[in-house]
Amino acid sequence: MTTTTAAARPKTSGVESGAPRRGVISKIVDRVGGGAVQVIMVVLGLFWLVPTLGLLVVSMRTTQVNNAEGWWTVFTKPAELTIRNYQNLLGSGFTGSFWNTILITVPTTVLVIGIAAMAAYAFAWMDFPGRDLGFLIVVGLLIVPIQIALIPIAVLYGGSGIFGSIPGVVLFHVAFGLPFAIFLLRNFFVGIPSSLLEAARMDGASEWKIFATVVFPLGKPAIASLGIFQFLWVWNDMLIALVFADSGNQPMTKYLQSQMRQFGSNVDILSSGAFMSLIVPLIMFFAFQRYFVQGMMAGSVK
Known part of the structure; x- marks a missing residue:
């Protein structure tokens, strides 16, 4: 019985069965990958919202200010915003x-x-x-x-x-x-x-x-x-x-x-x-x- 059982066992020759071992780089990629994807998606979302933000700023400034300055100057001159255009x-x-x-x-x-x-x-x-x-x-x-x-x-x-x-x-x-x-x-x-x-x-x-x-x-x-x-x-x-x-x-x-x-x-x-x-x-x-x-x-x- 012992001989038969020993013969029936496959010889591994020192090699472990199962999934191959993963390297350090693969583990780092797995750990950082999810966060990196989220960061990229957030950046793309913010980039997509830039024209909408610009439209909102332009709609809340007078025509004279819009013709003289870019909408991004509102961050240094917030007093230029008004709701008169919507009125x-x-x-x-x-x-x-x-x-x-x-x-x-x-x-x-x-x-x-x-x-x-x-x-x-x-x-x-x-x-x-x-x-x-x-x-x-x-x-x-x-x-x-x-x-x-x-x-x-x-x-x-x-x-x-x-x-x-x-x-x-x-x-x-x-x-x-x-x-x-x-x-x-x-x-x-x-x-x-x-x-x-x-x-x-x-x-x-x-x-x-x-x-x-x-x-x-x-x-x-x-x-x-x-x-x-x-x-x-x-x-x-x-x-x-x-x-x-x-x-x-x-x-x-x-x-x-x-x-x-x-x-x-x-x-x-x-x-x-x-x-x-x-x-x-x-x-x-x-x-x-x-x-x-x-x-x-x-x-x-x-």
Whole structure:
């Protein structure tokens, strides 16, 4: 027995089995690597914020000071800061364009999310004739550029009497936002375990109740991500506003673009208006940041 056991043991010849020993340099890299990455990310983040800081400083100084000095001199002359530019901005036509932007962006985002979520559920879990063909058509619409639809839609709006109105701008954004929204949500809804839906059907739940109580709550990460993207796309859009919104219904982007004609004399309006346009998207992002991160990471790990 002893001889057999000894023969069965592999000969190591003085070499230890298992993972190879790590050198001192590798250990130092592991210890410093995490901190170094964090430092690099912080530096890049601060570098990315420099233009935003410069915009804020410019928006809080008079035009004469901005034309004479760089924004970085504020660190030695903080007394030059003032809120007069924002007071003048809120007393101009910017306030009306701000509310027009909200009236365009919020309904568009809500309609896109609601319609796309229901359509995505149908494409993912309902069996009906032409389902696959319909989804292929939706995917094909993703590559249709907006520019080729401007003239036909303008003619259609002119005949229906909604050209230049806020509902016309909303409908255009909804139509071109739905293909991507349906594609995104459908791919997310497919990953929901089918056993949950089958259990709900066995309990007598209708398709609408399954969608409202099972699919929609589980799809919150993807829906939040879609909501943030759609909100930012519409909030920052200028092309559709230039074509389909008249002067009485113009959003902020069109209002600020109209001020570019006198850039040398109204940089105070442009800078303060541009910084005001950042506030609502930042609030939107930080309010749904947790769901946004979950939606971006969904599907990356099986």
